[in-house]
Amino acid sequence: MIFDPILDKPQDECGVFGMFSPEPLDLAWFTYLGLFALQHRGQEAAGMCVSDGEKFHVEKDLGLVTQVFDERRLDSVRLANARVSIGHVRYSTTGSNLRFNAQPLTTRTNKGILGLAHNGNFVNAREVRNDMLMQGALFQTTNDSEVMLNLIARESHMDLVEATAAAMKRLKGGFACVLMSRTQLLGFRDPNGVRPLVIGQRDDHAYVIASEPCALYAVGARLIRDVQPGELVWIDRTGLHSMMVAPRQPTPCAFEWIYFARSDSQLDGADAHESRIRMGHQLAREHPVDADIVVPVPDSGIGAAIGYARESGIPFDYGLYKNPYAGRTFIAPTQEARELKVKMKLSPTSAVRGKRVVLVDDSIVRGTTSRQIVNLLREAGATEVHFRVSSPPIKHPCFYGIDTAARKELVASTHSIEEIRDLIGADTLTFISEQGIREAVGGPGLCLACFNGEYPAGTPLLNDVDKLALEV
Incomplete structure (x- = not known):
């Protein structure tokens, strides 16, 4: 368990944020705001990816959100016609606290460039990683999030949604992720719903997926609902779509309500403060x-x-x-x-x-x-x-x-x-x-x-x- 070295507290895992807009928005700025609202969930590293449908800009480093994204770095990921973004704040759970383990992780595939931000752990990641290494896969980091990206990338005969669903079925554990291509935003949660994930929408029809509702409110979105355990949602120009990949067996982490979640958050229908x-x-x-x-x-x-x-x-x-x-x-x-x-x-x-x-x-x-x-x-x-x-x-x-x-x-x-x-x-x-x-x-x-x-x-x-x- 990661401890606060001074107050001797269990530390939150990570926070994830994703946004899709049908019209151009300053998604770098909105992602910054969302990550700032989730800062309590990770204080070792921060990062974001932004795409306008063609370009794919990534910036990440060790430090707090305000330390990583000074004015120069925030400008470096700004795109005039940005439509999709994801972001991440991190504590090192699997993988050491090194810059190359900061997220989002990105990779080039036959589906284009993909970016992944992950909260939680895959308990069978080592087993799956070893199988993939034996088949010639390459890994650039020491964290288990890259296993998910590799599983998605290897399903070359499937589209992104199908490949993500297949990867969800292969991996076990407690996880909530946001995934982006140049034109789509996806969010998914393990069948037990151990880690939280919520969906929101702004009045301009932009959608937001995040670890907690506080990140939705920070960017002017209202809470629509939780991503259900075992559910995969994806957002593109045609709107919000969903499929159940695995049967729901809801057992979310009790520590979300005991300590982790911000007191103004409501997760899976239960208010943290109350x-x-x-x-x-x-x-x-x-x-x-x-x-x-x-x-x-x-x-x-x-x-x-x-x-x-x-x-x-x-x-x-x-x-x-x-x-x-x-x-x-x-x-x-x-x-x-x-x-x-x-x-x-x-x-x-x-x-x-x-x-x-x-x-x-x-x-x-x-x-x-x-x-x-x-x-x-x-x-x-x-x-x-x-x-x-x-x-x-x-x-x-x-x-x-x-x-x-x-x-x-x-x-x-x-x-x-x-x-x-x-x-x-x-x-x-x-x-x-x-x-x-x-x-x-x-x-x-x-x-x-x-x-x-x-x-x-x-x-x-x-x-x-x-x-x-x-x-x-």
């Missing part, structure tokens, strides 16, 4: 405590803390201030430096002085930062700290786009809840139940694999090295 508030209600019902104040760990614990306060009747207050200017660029090479970085990001307010505090957060991964936050509250005068977590304990790796290097990094896989409580120094520690998460989100079934080890979209074939890495 779901987090219901998690807090459920936490208060499952794990009540006598206390004076409910304090969220900003920003991830705010929704659940509101719900906990409402259900329990304990007042809500901001007992921790988050410095919005303490970004990821500060290098913290030692443990002491990392602890100072936490203090740069979070500091207690006077609201906790002399109070019994209910501290609410969305998750505990390694426990190191949780311990520091508890200590901050005690140093500020909190008399008791009761830790409440709006996800179940994370015990298992995720194979669907949130990479876990080793299961032993997950504190809940090696410690009991009481041992974790002792480790972080809280007076009490409790987690929401799996059933509580299901009830809070409602609507779709959920992937809870990182909590219970049940993988609805399959697992990769592991060699001995992989198995050692995942051992407790």
Whole structure:
């Protein structure tokens, strides 16, 4: 699992964005806006492709959207008659954090130049890649997105839609992708719908496909619907088209509602902010405590803390201030430096002085930062700290786009809840139940694999090295 090195959080996989317009638009600018709205889903690299039906311009690099696309670079992908574009923000899930792994990926085929932006992981990518290598295929990157492009390209007797459908049937895992040619935009999602994908439309009839609705709103589009699990949609001059490639077996990732999605997003019919508030209600019902104040760990614990306060009747207050200017660029090479970085990001307010505090957060991964936050509250005068977590304990790796290097990094896989409580120094520690998460989100079934080890979209074939890495 990729962690925020300071706040010890699981990091989002990636964000994808695509746009098709029947009339010329400044798609480079709109794609920039869409990617900026999705920045929370990936902060290591950003890129976009833009086509006017003939030219095909690509620009990508490591960095935030605003760092990659300065005025010069944005101008380099601007086309006067642009009709199709895709974009991507990335955390490295499979493949290292190198510039050549930045997306979109592009390739030349008998169908013309294709560009792909991918969120998630194909669990059988290694197996398929090895088969293709034996048949003479060439790969330029180390990420599994290129496997999808190669599968599409090799179906030379099929048109783009047919070839994409065939590739979808070959690959397994949790994925949501946007794909473009010079004249078409495609979007598709795995049969379990593990990773999100939505469709929107502007008043000028331009269509947008993106990871979250916030990217639609950023470019003036309204939400039409989610791409269904197992569905392939494509947009061209004749409009929006769709086919079901595989039967729907919806189990979207629970962490979208626990933490990943922006609080203003609605995915698969479930509102992120309201779901987090219901998690807090459920936490208060499952794990009540006598206390004076409910304090969220900003920003991830705010929704659940509101719900906990409402259900329990304990007042809500901001007992921790988050410095919005303490970004990821500060290098913290030692443990002491990392602890100072936490203090740069979070500091207690006077609201906790002399109070019994209910501290609410969305998750505990390694426990190191949780311990520091508890200590901050005690140093500020909190008399008791009761830790409440709006996800179940994370015990298992995720194979669907949130990479876990080793299961032993997950504190809940090696410690009991009481041992974790002792480790972080809280007076009490409790987690929401799996059933509580299901009830809070409602609507779709959920992937809870990182909590219970049940993988609805399959697992990769592991060699001995992989198995050692995942051992407790």
